[in-house]
Amino acid sequence: MKLTEPQLYLIHRYLDGQCTETELGAINALLIENQEARDFLLVVSEQAIVAGDNFSVSEIAGDRRATAGVWHSSSSEYPSRESPSSGFGVKTEARSRTWIGFSMIACTILFATATAWNVYASFRPGRVPVGAIKHVQGLLDFRGYRGEQASRIEAGQQVYAGDILESKSCDSWLEIDIAEDSRMTLASYSSLRMLQSARVGVQEYELRRGGLWVDSRLGKDRSVRIITPTATIDASDSTLNIRVTETETSLWVHRGQATVQQILDGQTAKLQAGLELSMSLERSGRLEVRPQPLPVHTWTLRWPLDHQYAYGRILSESSQRPRLQAMPMLWPIPNRDPLLLYVSAIGAWGCSPNPIVVQAGSVLRFQGRNQIFHKVRLGFSTQTLHGVFGGKFEIDIEPEHLGKPGEVWQLDLPIDRFHALYPQLNAKPGGLQLIDVYALTIQDDVGLEILGVELIEPDGSTH
């Protein structure tokens, strides 16, 4: 039985994403009853893929422009991932339809000897870069779209749709150029996947977890889209800070504007500079837009402490003061065995509704206790206000300054006495946002506990 014209139209309307509920019922019935309709649908779908492969290859071989308009800079601005002699361009230009025809025959031989990834790479249509790494810092992980994995990422390296970039520690981050005068910075403990956008002029990225700073100055008709587990965020000429977890997306707009759409129910919101938004599935997915809170310069650790913002064992027996006991942590070090630490850490950023900004001359007051006469390291990490990692600052306290084992000690430490671990970022912490405060010992468990932390303004006032 040959398919009638209305039946063919119905199939095309489904493939177009245009059919109504009634039409969907009709096409389901048609496909269940009619073998020819099923054959036709399968033929169309496979032809679409093979035709897409052909266009993908010929488009790149032609002018190497982004097929979906995602990369408009000239290719000379960003050198190819491969060397010029065996480069991306040379390889793709050599691909012709004849080559594709022969490739199927050649693959039998290839499969017998090549590794799985090499085989995959030989089939994959060529791709165009969607960005280039500008700066890198700390422990990072790269998983390429062809399956290759590397812990070394270098400035100048190009990234392609399907590549995944991850920062693996609190002091790791990287910056990517995504277009002329436009860049993104991936914050610590974050994961970003480059996507191949099907929309002309749109660059798409999936922020899987952590934080992303976006500074885009894209022209008219171009935009950047960030897809998070719970929302999509679109912007073109804007500066944004985005933080995500599996269930929550928070957005701060510092310049320009952004449009947010919640995946759960399609709710949208348009944010101007100076506003922030949070959406959480745990709060029924309500979009909350409000002015960004002003920074504060004092902070006091309040009990009970939320587990989300603490590393360590929270002890709160009624007979004693509440405290945070150090727990072991393996600290990764590139090309070396990890270091065993015993750490008590508090995420100050999550314990205050306002950003806490350290001032030159501020004092950090620590109260703590340890059961063994031993040196303790105290420290804090920072970021640029609403931005990315700003550096860590630490100080070692010798045991004679900590009193007798088992007794509570209190130390008032001017922040300028802390040693900058990343002086190339910021030599002094003044003006940076406080993220974490911590106390730790290396290798030895001395029963370290934190009982209190305060940030005191230079004039001596506390919150």
Add this chain to the structure above:
Amino acid sequence: MLSATETIQKLMQGRSRIAAAAWLLVRDYHAAEDCFQNMLLKAMTKDVSFPTEAALMSWAFVVVRRDAMDWLDRRGRKVAILDEKVLAMLDGQQVALATDAHQSTLAALRECLASLNEEGNRMLKLRYFDGLRCEQVAQSMRLSLPAVYKRLSRLHEGLAQCVRGKLLAADGGM
């Protein structure tokens, strides 16, 4: 059991059919390709093994469909999707095809695509590679929507006939 190399070989040989299964849901060439990649990554990185090609292909179609559904969910797309029963019938039909035998069909299809005229090429590119809806294709090519439906149907049917002809010729039937 299929070895790791055989597994990848079979999946790559079946790439167009597996990606096509994702495309039937996402209806976007680039997204379908990403779904295929994700499936391939799972095959390589998860500890999975298959006794036969049929078992492998069944798994691949299930995984790629699931990934396509996830893709749709993540984009918040509320588009009409075929009934589960229909999708299972389509998958069953695809899984039954041996990947080795399908290679000659694919080679023939590529040759037939290469011989398409300019208008046919343009229509396929706009519709499938650029991802335009039929209505947008109609505007771009200054045609009516029914004319686009009709020409697309003819194009697909023509390609299918061309493939059949080439396969027959290769078998000495013509």
